Amino acid sequence: MKKLLFGFTLILGFSGGALGADSLVSEDSETCIECHASLHPGIVKDWLKSAHAKVSPAQALNKPKLERRISVEKVPEHLANKAIGCAECHTMNEGTHQDSFEHNDYQVHTVVTPNDCAVCHEAEARQYQKNLMSKARTILLENPVYMDLMTQINGTHRLEDKEIIVIPPNADTNADACLYCHGTKVEMEGLKTVDSDMGEMEVPILSGWPNQGVGRLNPDGTTGSCSACHVRHQYSIEMARRPYTCSECHKGPDVPAYAVYQVSKHGNIHSTHNKEWDFRAVPWKVGKDFTAPTCGACHVSLLVGEDGEIVAERTHQMNNRSTWRLFGVPYAHPHPKSSDTSTIRNKAGLPLPTELTGEPVSQFLIDAKEQQQRRDAMKTICLSCHGNGWVDGHFERLENTIATTNEMTLTSTKILITAWDKGVAKGLEHHDSIFNDVIEKKWTEQWLFYANSARLASAMAGADYGVFANGRWYLSKNIQEMLDYIHMRE
Ligand code: HEC
Ligand code: HEC
Ligand code: HEC
Ligand code: HEC
Numbered sequence: 001m002k003k004l005l006f007g008f009t010l011i012l013g014f015s016g017g018a019l020g021a022d023s024l025v026s027e028d029s030e031t032c033i034e035c036h037a038s039l040h041p042g043i044v045k046d047w048l049k050s051a052h053a054k055v056s057p058a059q060a061l062n063k064p065k066l067e068r069r070i071s072v073e074k075v076p077e078h079l080a081n082k083a084i085g086c087a088e089c090h091t092m093n094e095g096t097h098q099d100s101f102e103h104n105d106y107q108v109h110t111v112v113t114p115n116d117c118a119v120c121h122e123a124e125a126r127q128y129q130k131n132l133m134s135k136a137r138t139i140l141l142e143n144p145v146y147m148d149l150m151t152q153i154n155g156t157h158r159l160e161d162k163e164i165i166v167i168p169p170n171a172d173t174n175a176d177a178c179l180y181c182h183g184t185k186v187e188m189e190g191l192k193t194v195d196s197d198m199g200e201m202e203v204p205i206l207s208g209w210p211n212q213g214v215g216r217l218n219p220d221g222t223t224g225s226c227s228a229c230h231v232r233h234q235y236s237i238e239m240a241r242r243p244y245t246c247s248e249c250h251k252g253p254d255v256p257a258y259a260v261y262q263v264s265k266h267g268n269i270h271s272t273h274n275k276e277w278d279f280r281a282v283p284w285k286v287g288k289d290f291t292a293p294t295c296g297a298c299h300v301s302l303l304v305g306e307d308g309e310i311v312a313e314r315t316h317q318m319n320n321r322s323t324w325r326l327f328g329v330p331y332a333h334p335h336p337k338s339s340d341t342s343t344i345r346n347k348a349g350l351p352l353p354t355e356l357t358g359e360p361v362s363q364f365l366i367d368a369k370e371q372q373q374r375r376d377a378m379k380t381i382c383l384s385c386h387g388n389g390w391v392d393g394h395f396e397r398l399e400n401t402i403a404t405t406n407e408m409t410l411t412s413t414k415i416l417i418t419a420w421d422k423g424v425a426k427g428l429e430h431h432d433s434i435f436n437d438v439i440e441k442k443w444t445e446q447w448l449f450y451a452n453s454a455r456l457a458s459a460m461a462g463a464d465y466g467v468f469a470n471g472r473w474y475l476s477k478n479i480q481e482m483l484d485y486i487h488m489r490e
């Protein structure tokens with residue numbers, strides 16, 4: 001007990017009265033902190049630095065609308081005047097969590113989900129569901145073409161009789177690879193007893209854990225993880241606005257948005273001047289708080305101008321300002337209407353948003369009017385720092401890049417079909433994987449690496465990634481190599 005009290009006092013000293021008689025912290029959360037302060041000092045001190053420890057929902061609702069950081073109009077009475085502490089989050093929506101466990105007289109769940117956050121942040125949770133991100137797990141696992149790709153990449157390759165046999169990947173491999181970003185399924189498998197300074201304690205055994213993938217399937221049936229960008233337990237808005245937070249998932253050769261940003265003028269200005277910027281201000285004032293956009297500024301943030309007029313509304317539907325799905329499988333196309341793309345079928349019956357010829361499967365995709373609205377929303381942001389000529393010129397080039405890279409993909413698709421016709425590789429008609437032959441892998445690289453790289457470079461102004469660093473040089477070289485491969489095998 002001595003150790004417990006010591007931990008508690010330390011916290012009191014540190015927080016300068018966050019806990020105590022007239023404390024903002026609920027009695028329930030104080031109970032948690034009594035043990036967890038010494039058990040997990042990292043967690044408790046992180047939380048003490050958060051807005052959740054310092055501002056009650058009632059105080060938050062008192063702020064002028066544009067400065068508010070909670071999006072509901074009303075918070076349940078028992079939560080309104082208290083800090084959002086351990087107990088508030090980890091016992092929220094009791095009865096809906098498959099992973100809840102009996103813990104010191106509380107029904108606690110470890111996995112705090114978007115639905116729990118929604119009690120105070122309803123708009124963010126609702127909008128987030130319209131992201132492809134929120135369905136990133138379903139989009140992969142319920143699409144046979146994507147599953148084929150996943151198996152060919154993650155499977156263990158074995159040599160038998162001079163042939164390669166692909167052993168399908170196990171759950172740990174997938175959790176360590178694609179599902180690290182796309183999201184695992186977290187399930188309660190049972191309880192285990194752990195030994196601690198406080199004696200023996202039962203804690204849950206969770207499968208698919210740890211994970212913070214954007215499309216994670218949670219034990220309460222919800223999808224997504226706010227922790228992907230809002231790291232527990234500080235929940236700092238600064239971290240969400242910083243570009244490197246997105247780099248965890250948006251950096252590789254297939255998805256080089258961060259790499260592009262880093263070399264762009266915007267990235268360079270961020271690197272040079274970010275120390276003078278105010279990453280905590282809400283709303284975020286263009287020019288005063290920051291002088292070049294980060295990922296958040298262009299895709300998410302509430303931005304205002306000099307006199308507080310709104311430049312962009314905050315959106316957690318992060319495709320709200322995106323006209324195109326640049327990451328095309330295999331062609332770029334207008335954004336899908338619904339975030340659950342697993343129901344899309346093209347004329348050939350394949351679960352893809354375009355035909356193999358590149359023509360978009362329009363009934364599943366946003367129309368020209370919606371595209372225009374989204375482009376205008378993005379352009380309004382640019383126009384707070386640039387003139388019309390600069391911005392229009394930029395987007396005309398992007399349209400051109402989409403058209404030309406799609407054509408380069410089409411050329412490679414035609415070569416691939418020739419290879420299948422000539423029997424140089426086995427494809428759809430042979431009921432074989434379309435990702436396992438050498439020429440099929442080269443076709444995959446054409447759109448997955450080179451075309452995507454060129455398009456992201458064009459969208460976000462990082463020219464190197466559009467040319468020699470996985471861009472147009474490889475788009476053209478690869479086509480010649482694919483054709484050569486057929487000639488060699490004929
Ligand atoms: C009597 C001490 C004590 C109290 C009170 C207490 N905890 Fe714990 N808690 C522990 C111990 C010990 C563990 C096990 C740590 C480990 O797994 O190493 C634990 C584990 C946890 C875990 C992690 C479970 C997992 O998935 O591994 C969560 C979440 C948690 N506690 C939340 C809470 C909350 C919320 C409260 C208050 C409602 C609370 N605890 C009150 C001692 C306590
Ligand atoms: C892909 C990254 C990402 C994910 C995932 C994400 N957010 Fe955010 N969030 C941001 C960014 C960027 C901002 C900064 C917005 C701004 O500057 O206005 C933000 C801001 C916020 C804010 C502060 C907004 C305010 O009113 O000042 C809240 C609250 C929030 N997010 C809640 C959530 C919740 C709840 C979830 C899960 C459903 C979530 N976020 C998931 C990126 C993300
Ligand atoms: C705003 C909601 C919120 C509050 C407040 C909160 N937590 Fe959490 N906590 C979470 C989320 C979310 C996760 C899981 C992260 C994830 O989704 O991957 C988590 C994870 C944990 C874990 C497991 C971490 C691990 O790495 O194994 C423990 C233990 C825990 N919290 C304890 C606490 C304690 C103690 C407090 C109070 C000081 C607290 N939490 C306050 C949301 C919260
Ligand atoms: C019971 C209400 C409640 C719940 C549940 C809740 N929050 Fe909050 N959140 C708040 C309040 C209150 C603030 C501070 C508002 C202010 O400073 O004006 C806040 C602030 C934030 C901020 C902005 C912090 C900053 O630095 O500006 C983020 C991000 C955030 N919450 C994310 C989350 C996430 C993610 C969850 C779920 C894991 C969650 N919140 C759960 C009430 C809540």
Ligand code: HEC
Pocket residue numbers: 132139140146149150153154177178179180181182248249250252254255256257327329341
């Ligand atoms: C490091 C994080 C990360 C890993 C690991 C990862 N992905 Fe992704 N994936 C992403 C991101 C980010 C996007 C979206 C990129 C964009 O829009 O520019 C994406 C998009 C996709 C898409 C497009 C889905 C659609 O239709 O919208 C497919 C298919 C895909 N990934 C397959 C895979 C497969 C298969 C694996 C494992 C072999 C994998 N990914 C591993 C981050 C990742």
Ligand code: HEC
Pocket residue numbers: 130131132133134135136137139140180181182212213214228229240245246247248249250295296299318319322
């Ligand atoms: C934990 C991994 C992860 C993090 C962190 C992450 N993303 Fe993503 N993001 C993904 C994946 C995976 C997809 C692809 C979903 C799909 O197509 O299946 C994606 C897709 C997107 C898209 C495409 C539009 C859509 O509907 O989802 C945008 C835009 C995006 N992310 C922006 C961001 C920004 C901005 C940040 C940082 C503030 C960020 N992401 C952080 C994994 C992540």
Ligand code: HEC
Pocket residue numbers: 243246247250257258259261266293294295296298299319321322323324325326327375378459460
């Ligand atoms: C100057 C504003 C700006 C900044 C900064 C910016 N982006 Fe973008 N981003 C765009 C534009 C414009 C597009 C193309 C939109 C369209 O479809 O018309 C785009 C496209 C994307 C896409 C593809 C969306 C899709 O559905 O295919 C992803 C993913 C993305 N950005 C992520 C990021 C990440 C991560 C960062 C930070 C590392 C970032 N962006 C920084 C403006 C920006």
Ligand code: HEC
Pocket residue numbers: 265266269286287290291292293298378379381382383384385386391394461
């Ligand atoms: C907060 C201010 C701000 C916003 C918002 C902004 N930019 Fe910029 N951008 C700059 C500054 C400053 C430069 C550096 C200008 C220079 O070097 O002359 C720059 C540079 C660029 C460049 C680099 C040109 C080159 O040749 O290096 C492009 C392209 C660009 N911006 C496009 C855009 C687009 C498109 C948007 C909107 C999607 C946008 N910017 C939004 C401030 C901004």
